[in-house]
Every structure is written in structure tokens, then in C-alpha cells.
Amino acid sequence: MVADTPEDVLRVRNLHTEFYTEEGQVNAVHGVDFTVRGGEVFGLVGESGSGKSVTALSVVDLVEDPGRVSEGEIWYRNADLADRVREDDPEAVDGDFVDVLRLPEAERRALRGPSFSMIFQDPMSSLDPSMTVGKQIAEAVEVQRRASSNPRSTRSRTQGYGLGSLLVDSMIPGRSYVSEESMERAVELLDLVGIPDAEDRVDEYPHQFSGGMLQRAMIAQALAGEPDVLIADEPTTALDVTIQAQILGLLRRLQREEDMSVVLITHNLGVIARMADRVGVMYAGEVVERGTLDDIFEDPTHPYTHGLLGSIPDLDDPAERLQPIEGNVPSLVDAEMPDRCYFADRCPNAMEQCLEKPAERSCGGSDQHAAKCVLADGEYDESRALPDDYFDGGDDE
Numbered sequence: 001m002v003a004d005t006p007e008d009v010l011r012v013r014n015l016h017t018e019f020y021t022e023e024g025q026v027n028a029v030h031g032v033d034f035t036v037r038g039g040e041v042f043g044l045v046g047e048s049g050s051g052k053s054v055t056a057l058s059v060v061d062l063v064e065d066p067g068r069v070s071e072g073e074i075w076y077r078n079a080d081l082a083d084r085v086r087e088d089d090p091e092a093v094d095g096d097f098v099d100v101l102r103l104p105e106a107e108r109r110a111l112r113g114p115s116f117s118m119i120f121q122d123p124m125s126s127l128d129p130s131m132t133v134g135k136q137i138a139e140a141v142e143v144q145r146r147a148s149s150n151p152r153s154t155r156s157r158t159q160g161y162g163l164g165s166l167l168v169d170s171m172i173p174g175r176s177y178v179s180e181e182s183m184e185r186a187v188e189l190l191d192l193v194g195i196p197d198a199e200d201r202v203d204e205y206p207h208q209f210s211g212g213m214l215q216r217a218m219i220a221q222a223l224a225g226e227p228d229v230l231i232a233d234e235p236t237t238a239l240d241v242t243i244q245a246q247i248l249g250l251l252r253r254l255q256r257e258e259d260m261s262v263v264l265i266t267h268n269l270g271v272i273a274r275m276a277d278r279v280g281v282m283y284a285g286e287v288v289e290r291g292t293l294d295d296i297f298e299d300p301t302h303p304y305t306h307g308l309l310g311s312i313p314d315l316d317d318p319a320e321r322l323q324p325i326e327g328n329v330p331s332l333v334d335a336e337m338p339d340r341c342y343f344a345d346r347c348p349n350a351m352e353q354c355l356e357k358p359a360e361r362s363c364g365g366s367d368q369h370a371a372k373c374v375l376a377d378g379e380y381d382e383s384r385a386l387p388d389d390y391f392d393g394g395d396d397e
């Protein structure tokens with residue numbers, strides 16, 4: 001399938017994910033919109049706590065208690081799935097797209113592997129230390145095989161052959177089953193991700209692998225289901241620079257060769273610059289700016305994006321320049337969230353208009369370039385600037 005303009009694979013709309021804690025409702029993801037196209041790298045960037053991971057976990061249905069997706073739509077393009085679902089729940093289908101948030105639990109879980117797959121900063125969050133690397137990958141292959149052997153049967157899907165239930169099965173001693181074929185595929189996958197002597201290493205345990213090799217093994221496991229979308233959450237943060245570059249190169253190569261979309265989550269704009277086709281910038285649970293790599297790097301609109309890019313030098317204290325933006329990530333506790341632009345108290349360009357919550361506006365430039373900021377379609381007006389001490393002792397600390 002060759003298309004001139006890549007089609008959307010994922011359309012996330014107005015996503016809200018909240019945690020219900022003793023401190024109150026935490027709005028980790030608060031009205032997030034973004035689109036991922038076929039075969040691209042979509043970068044999600046933002047400071048710690050901005051909601052990148054929770055956004056990703058919401059897509060793959062791994063948000064843990066006390067968290068819950070409370071609102072929004074996650075449209076995933078999959079014609080077969082759309083055909084199957086249409087009859088039972090026409091509301092959940094739009095052309096070839098299915099809103100996965102409306103799928104029954106088991107059906108949703110079954111997407112993990114063949115549709116969406118996720119890798120993390122710590123490979124040991126995905127790998128079991130007590131099982132050989134090869135066997136773990138082979139098991140992930142089995143999941144895919146079972147899924148594709150019966151692609152049109154809603155019934156078999158709803159019985160759930162998600163990775164979770166499979167892992168539970170395999171934990172019963174003697175019950176674990178992987179075919180020779182799957183094991184061979186595991187060797188292929190280890191080879192594909194650049195593990196030398198894959199044939200031998202397939203029988204080794206995770207502790208026999210170096211950090212970089214473990215990361216590769218986790219990627220192999222994530223690829224076993226031949227996912228349409230691979231979500232990589234800070235996949236290289238824990239690695240030294242050389243290995244980091246290798247893993248990023250690997251992800252790029254795989255994304256091209258396997259025609260897979262990658263959602264790359266990082267707080268490192270260097271990684272984004274090197275990898276991403278399009279970018280979403282997150283702040284306080286929102287995507288505050290999105291666009292092509294050029295839009296974001298050459299023509300950033302939101303002062304937060306400027307701040308991340310380091311284009312606002314801190315003249316008062318050069319030592320602080322390593323810290324991207326002054327001030328703290330705001331509280332996401334619902335009751336403490338102000339009814340205005342969440343960035344206004346840190347914004348060098350805050351104006352009276354910013355005391356109202358900004359809607360997303362088009363920035364001009366590429367048609368995908370948009371920002372939740374009054375500067376997207378207006379000029380900075382010094383005469384309406386908020387005084388420097390406006391927020392001191394006000395609704396913020």
C-alpha cells in the first residue's frame with residue numbers, strides 16, 4: 001500500500017485522564033488532541049509531569065488505579081476491526097476508524113500487541129528475569145499468531161488473548177507453550193534489532209544482557225505483534241550517549257522498514273529534532289502546541305515551546321540556563337487549577353487575555369500548526385502585559 005499522503009492511524013480527541021487521589025482529582029491529561037500518521041514518528045515532548053506518559057498509557061489502556069480515562073475519543077484506523085464492530089456498535093465506528101474507548105474490555109486488550117505496543121525506559125518493566133529472553137519474545141509472537149489466525153472472529157477476540165492473560169497462562173508451570181516456529185521468529189526479531197549471535201542469545205536470561213541489549217530485546221518483544229503503532233516512552237533516557245544514539249537509529253530504521261508509526265515520548269528536544277516528523281508539546285496535561293518538526297523548531301508560537309527551545313535567555317542568572325524554564329510545573333489537582341492559561345504565571349509574554357483559558361488556534365504556517373495560546377493569532381501587546389508580580393501571592397504560590 002503506497003499512498004502519497006500518509007493516512008492518519010490514530011486520532012486522539014479531547015482525551016481526559018484523571019487520578020482520584022486523597023489530595024483530590026488530579027487532571028493528568030486534560031483535553032488532549034493529536035494525530036499520528038501512518039509510518040511517521042510523532043514526538044511528544046514536555047517537562048516532567050506534563051502528562052506524556054499518562055497520555056501514552058491511555059492509548060494502550062494501561063492506566064492504573066486510581067486513574068481512569070474519563071472523557072474523549074481515541075480513533076484507530078483498522079478496517080477489519082471497523083467491519084466487526086460496526087454492527088454491534090455503529091457509534092464506535094467512523095469509516096475505517098474505531099473509537100477504542102468504546103470497545104469492550106477484552107477487545108480493547110487484544111489490541112495490545114498487534115495494534116499498539118509500548119516500550120519503556122526500564123526494560124525490566126517488560127521482561128521477566130526468570131524466563132529466557134527468547135521465550136518471552138516467542139510468547140509475544142504467539143499472541144500475534146493467535147490474533148491473526150482468527151482475524152474476523154469477534155468471539156475469539158472477546159475471549160481475550162491479550163498479553164496479560166497469556167502471561168498468566170504461562171506462569172502455571174509446565175503450561176507455557178511456545179511453538180518452534182515462534183522461537184524461530186524470536187531469533188529473527190533479535191537479529192532484526194541488532195543483537196549479535198541471536199541464535200545463541202535467545203536462550204539467555206535478561207541478566208546476561210547489557211543495558212543497551214536489554215533495550216533492544218524489549219523492542220524485539222514489542223515488535224513481535226507487528227504493531228501499527230509503537231509507543232516509546234523515554235526509551236533512551238537511562239542509556240549512555242553512544243547507546244542512546246544506536247537505539248534511536250534502530251527505532252528509525254524499524255519504523256521505516258516495518259512501516260510502523262512511532263510515538264516517541266521524551267523531555268529531550270535534541271531527540272525530537274533528530275527523530276520526529278511531527279511534534280506535540282505538552283504542558284500541564286494539555287498539548288499546548290503541535291505541528292511539523294519545522295513548525296515547532298523554526299516557527300514556535302507558544303512561549304512554553306520557546307522556553308523549551310531555550311530561546312528565552314535567562315539574563316538574571318546564567319547558571320539557571322540549564323533549567324529550561326523558570327518556575328514550577330503547576331499543580332494538576334482539579335481544585336487548584338486556575339481558570340486561565342496554565343502557563344501564564346511563568347510566561348514572559350503574559351497579557352490580560354491570558355486570564356481566560358485559551359482555545360486551540362491555528363498558527364498559520366503549515367495547516368497542522370496550532371497552539372493553545374493567544375499569540376497564535378495575535379501579537380504580543382506590551383500595553384496589555386500583566387505586571388511582573390501579578391501572580392505573586394495570587395492564585396499561585
Ligand SMILES: Nc1ncnc2c1ncn2[C@@H]1O[C@H](COP(=O)(O)OP(=O)(O)OP(=O)(O)O)[C@@H](O)[C@H]1O
Pocket residue numbers: 019021026027028046047048049050051052053054055064065066067267332
Ligand atoms: N498513579 C498515579 N496517581 C496519581 N497521580 C498520577 C499517577 N500517575 C501519574 N500521575 C500524575 O499525572 C501527571 C502526569 O504524569 P506523567 O507521568 O504522564 O508525566 P510525564 O510527562 O510522563 O513526566 P516524566 O517526564 O517525569 O515521565 C503527574 O503530575 C502525576 O502527578
Ligand code: NI
Pocket residue numbers: 052053054233
Ligand atoms: Ni513519563
